[in-house]
Amino acid sequence: MEQSNVESLFEHIDNLTETVQQYMNETYLDSLTIALETVFYGNPPEEMGDFEQNLPSIPDLSAYDIVDIRKAVQLAILKGMKGATQQQHLMTPETVALFVGYLASKVTSDQENIRVFDPASGTGNLLTVVTEQLDKLGDVVAGEVDPTLIKLAVLNANLQQKEIEFFHQDSLRPFLLDPVDLVVSDLPVGYYPDDIRANDYELRAEEGHSYAHHLFIEQSMNYTKPGGYLILVIPEFLFDSDQSDKLHAYLQEQAHIIGVLQLPESAFKADKNRKSILMLQKKGPDTTGLKQPLLVQVPSFKNTDAMNDILAQMNAWFSDTMKQ
Template structure:
């Protein structure tokens, strides 16, 4: 079937060129996709290849849409290619936040943060993802919000951070990316919003974990998702937001009491929105969106947190009703900056 939309055309170009590079370089699909992203950015073949491979990649590049691509079109095409590569990968941590969830988090940033900024505040919003992966979640949020923003992301996976570079460059986003471990690396600048689809499991470097309040100590191993929450809030400005994708059982784990006490001390809990059960084949992996705000002396705790089970994102009537409930809560509980 011939590609008709810009997303399809860009995806076919990326996929065709990536498969050529994969064959020639004998490298995994995701690594070849990084190189093909560079070729698309420069609209030329940037690698030293044989003539046949170079000609085939140039032929793919010539099939790119003539008109300028919107950032969201680029993101979706790269997402499709990345998902193809992840299906072939044996790395269990290679996963991607569902599109509907990424865009919904962007909606929350718009309504809770941007719409509540002072009218004369023209400063860009600073958004940080401490487990940025391929930057799909980060760039989805940047594409959704209505005001200028600067992004920042860290990931220990070299292939994913290279994909993130290609992704952000092709979308023309102002994003700083670092190939590091965000639990080890403390950034100098504080951010307005931290977003993160938290990786789940134990953190292997117990020496580093000793510096964290959420290190359980003794013979217990620290959870990476607990340490990431602590680091994220530490990197947030007073009054800034943390929006996390968490496992539904986060507050039922063996270290839940320690986590809950720390969160109540350092933040105000704004909301817990359970994602639709239909999104998860195995309910063991079901997730929720957890929203907190870093404490500041001028802020008061909400009268009550926003607690809800989200309907299916495809159920337009139910989602419209849920959106009204969320926006009524925001209007009643979050004061506009002056």
């Protein structure tokens, strides 16, 4: 069988990464950052020294389109993340990212120069997939605390020729950033260890550590313009947890709920990783709540007929409800 462009480029990147891994004795993900840098610049970084002659051939990126490059890099990152125990080292599945992009294009369809922010960008996969689907794009900004993930995100964006400004910082600290039109994020789930920083947030826990996913919702709201939108990939248990009353009250005060979409079980490896998508609009002087938010049980992404049916219903809902 003939190899696809994605498979061919992935093979090149994978061979490079494994060779770097043998030489540098680093993890696959850290070696991947060096391999991607080598692909981007066309030659290996100085730290490779004399080992350069042992490297496999470096692929010519001009032979591949942007989507092929994104998917090949994604496969390499997924390989590096196999068996990763840290929840934040799990990549947003491609199908989920495409769905977030579809929703983003719907809520911003009448806007120009859309400024987008992802406060927890990981390897940048969600952000690059979403921005691919937005026509009238302005500034794109991302925050990420993990040094390996942000290196991968920067290289990922460079290889796809996307202009994204990255902040390497704890994303629950203040950003030097004006509020944006759209926030998209796959929220980190778990406890936030910095209780002093958490005290700055309304959604902090009364005692013990606060939930990072709650604080990220508040931080996302802080950097959204009045009338702007937030499309957040949330843990399915978000509204059932012990601190959810506070979250409900906060959202009622600050935002209009546009929709909740329950993602299919088949999109996630384990039940505990199951996610939904929460769509919010930050309240502003010209905004009003919806009588009927969009509530959807998304079918399996592999069930084409059911997906086409649900997309037709959603398109009709956006036409009828969001344009009133």
